[in-house]
Amino acid sequence: MERSDPQQVTNRQVAGVLTFMGQLLEISGDDPFKIRPYYRAAQEVERQSEPVAGRGEEELVALRGIGRQIARKIGEIEETGTFRELDELRAEIPDSLIELLALDSVGPKTINLLWKKLGILSVGDLDKAARNHRIRAVKGFGAKKEENILRAIDRFQQKNGRMTRAEADAIVNAATGVLLPGTFTVAGSYRRGLSTVGDIDIVTLEERDAVRPRLTAVADEVIDDGSRKTSLRIGGRRVDIRYATPEIYGAMLMYLTGSKAFNIRIRAVANSGGYTLNEYGLEERSSGRLQTFADEEGLFRELKMDYVPPELREDRGEVELALAGALPSLVDLPDVRGDLHSHTRWSDGRQTLEEIAVRGDELGYEYILITDHSSSLGVARGLDTDALQRQQSEIEHTNRRHTCTLLSGVEVDIKSDGALGLPGKMLADLDLVIASVHSGFQQEEDQITRRILSAVENEHVDIVGHPTGRLLGRRPPYAVDLARVIERAAEVGTALEINASPHRLDLDDIYIRQAKEKGVKLTIGTDSHRTSEFSNMRYGITLARRGWCTAPDILNTSTLAGLLEW
DNA sequence: GCCGTTTTCGGCCCGACTGTTTTCAGTCG
Structure with a gap:
């Protein structure tokens, strides 16, 4: 692992090193109760809004799931990018074995055994061994196992991600x-x-x-x-x-909904109340009597806690709050009064203003913000000042015929130097302005962060669109330092978008929660290019709920008057 | 390795299914 500057160790990197340790420990066959804390600590580090690097040991130990041992190791990671126990383990166990953990039906015990008996170090080695029927020769393995391994390798190579x-x-x-x-x-x-x-x-x-x-x-x-x-x-x-049967439906649903971390946590809660929780119900320890639940609500009541919405079930503090009766009331689809990101035929959309207004009426929306691309974005046939002004007057005409008010806005390009794709004079004339990055994704972290910060600070910009630029499964987020963006957005009162397109879903839940906690307002926009896509709002709402948002955190739960006043 | 309104030591979520086994280990969710 590379030596890294203390300032530069991100939470993701720290979490990665801790996870790596957990994986090596699994293959080494170590005590599972010693392994789990590494994964748990990694999860806790990753959901921090501020870097863990630079924090003292006392501050780290105060975090859930991080004790003296791991706190000290995090300190070492800050200094050197690794820690002593990890290096020692890596000297014994080849790194390449970890990729084998990704294979179905192959776990740590199998990997360890095949490594020691057959010298298998990689998926390639395993493939060869299975084809030559050397697996079935190992005691405890047979022909079926060998076939399952070959099928698992086949799927692994197709790389069907999430x-x-x-x-x-x-x-x-x-x-x-x-x-x-x-x-x-x-x-x-x-x-x-x-x-x-x-x-x-x-x-x-x-x-x-x-x-x-x-x-x-x-x-x-x-x-x-x-x-x-x-x-x-x-x-x-x-x-x-x-x-399931109707009597056990609640317990079964809770079990199968997870997450794994939530299940572990909720079962510990049951234990401390003298119960054992499984997918059939609560079993009283003393009598062995099984109490069943037709719905999840009854099960949560019996555990003396609030109902935890599925979106929160990640063991990120929701169990403690539910036990205290203090869970937030999450935003929901009926709270939404409008959509704050849409495109028309004026740029790269497939819908007219009239069609959008009709759809807005159908959805019972008070408003939809029209945000075609600015002209600097050549690929999307962007609008210049002249075209925008003509569009504004067409919007006024359209609005006479509909209950849903179309608002005139733009998705202005943040150019590679941080300047905007339209003059400030034009932007000042619009109801709301989204600014987004559409080029220069490869810029270094500091450069692209400063570029986005200049948009956040621009007096005409109301919302930063799809703040990390990711396309799920196709393009990673750009290297923006979101902690800095969130902090500055809170200071100057610029909103961040939750882009509801299922291909983006950007911001993601951890950052939504960080933004909310810093007091940053959020918008949910579908980025619709055709009328059918307005229903993607539900994905955005789900994501906002995963980010612990209540209705007041989301700007488009405001009335039209409230929105414009903001 | 972490943690504490039973505990600073001794627990740690719990069960289904497969494959290779004569009673269970490994994997998965």
Whole structure:
């Protein structure tokens, strides 16, 4: 690992090193209770808004899940990029073994054994060994295991990453299309509203024997098939079905919704109350009596805590607040009074102003902000001052015929030197201005951060659009230092956008929460280019909820008058 | 390795399924 300047160690890097340690410990076969704290500490570091680098040991120990040992190691990471125990472990265990952890049906024990018995160091080695039938020669392994490994390698090489919400919806529709309406819930990370989804988890009330033939008919492959659960591959994605009865539906749903960290935490809460919690209900330790729950609400009540919305179930402090009865009341779709990001045929959109106004009326919106691109963005056929003025007058005409008010705005380009793509005089004339980066994604952190900061500080800019520029599964965020952007936005009162496009979902939840806590206002914009995309608002709302937002945190829950006053 | 309204020591979430086994380890969620 490279030696790094103390100022430059990011939380993500610290978390990465701690995770790396956890993975090596797993392969080494160490005590699982010694391994988990590394992952837990990594999670805690990653959700901090301020860098952990530079904090003293006392301050680190005050964080949940970080004790003396790991605090000291974080100190070492700041200095050297690594720590002594990690280096010692790396001397024993080859780094390359870690990639094998990504294979289905291959875990740390298997990796350790194959490494020691067959000298397997990489996925390539494993592939060769399996093809030459050297796996089945190892005691404890057989032909089935060998076949499973080859299939896992095949999938690994296809590199099917996580799905966008839109892709997940397609898989969900394929799977639930064969289930009786009203008899199932999609759980897992899909229900928690993550920006990307790994696999699909479904709880159903239908009986296993009744539903299984319908499910296998739409599946590529049956992965697991027991009496209580069936695992399939549909559209190349894993879909897990759990069978429940009405009495246990609440406990089953909570279990399958997760997250894993939340389940661990909530089960510890149950333990301290003298219960054991599993997917069937609460078992009283003393009597062994099982208490069942038809819904999650009853289960939370019995644990003497607030109902925790699925979007918060990450063990990021929500359990403590729920026990204290102090969870925030999260923003929800009906709170939304308008959309603050849309494009028309005037630039790269496929919809007219009239079509947008009709859609706004249908949605019961009070307003929709029209934000076509500025002319500096050549690829999107951007608008110059003249075109914008003509658009403004067409907006005025359109507004006479509709309840939903179209607001005139622009998505002005933040050029590579931080200047804006339109003159300030023009921007001052508009209702609201979004400023976004659309080029120069490769700039160094300091450069691109200062570039965005100059937009944040510009008197005409109201909102910074898609602040990290990521395209899920296709383009990583640019190197912007969001902590600095959030801090400055709070100072000058510029809002940050939660872009609701399922391809962006930008800002992500951790930064939304940091912005909210600093008092930064947020907007949710669908970035619609066609009328069907206004319904993507639901993705933005889900993301805002994951960022702990209440209605007052989100500008487009304001009335039109309230919005314009802001 | 972390943690404490049972505890500063002794716990740590809990169960389903597969594969290779004569009773269970490993993986997964």
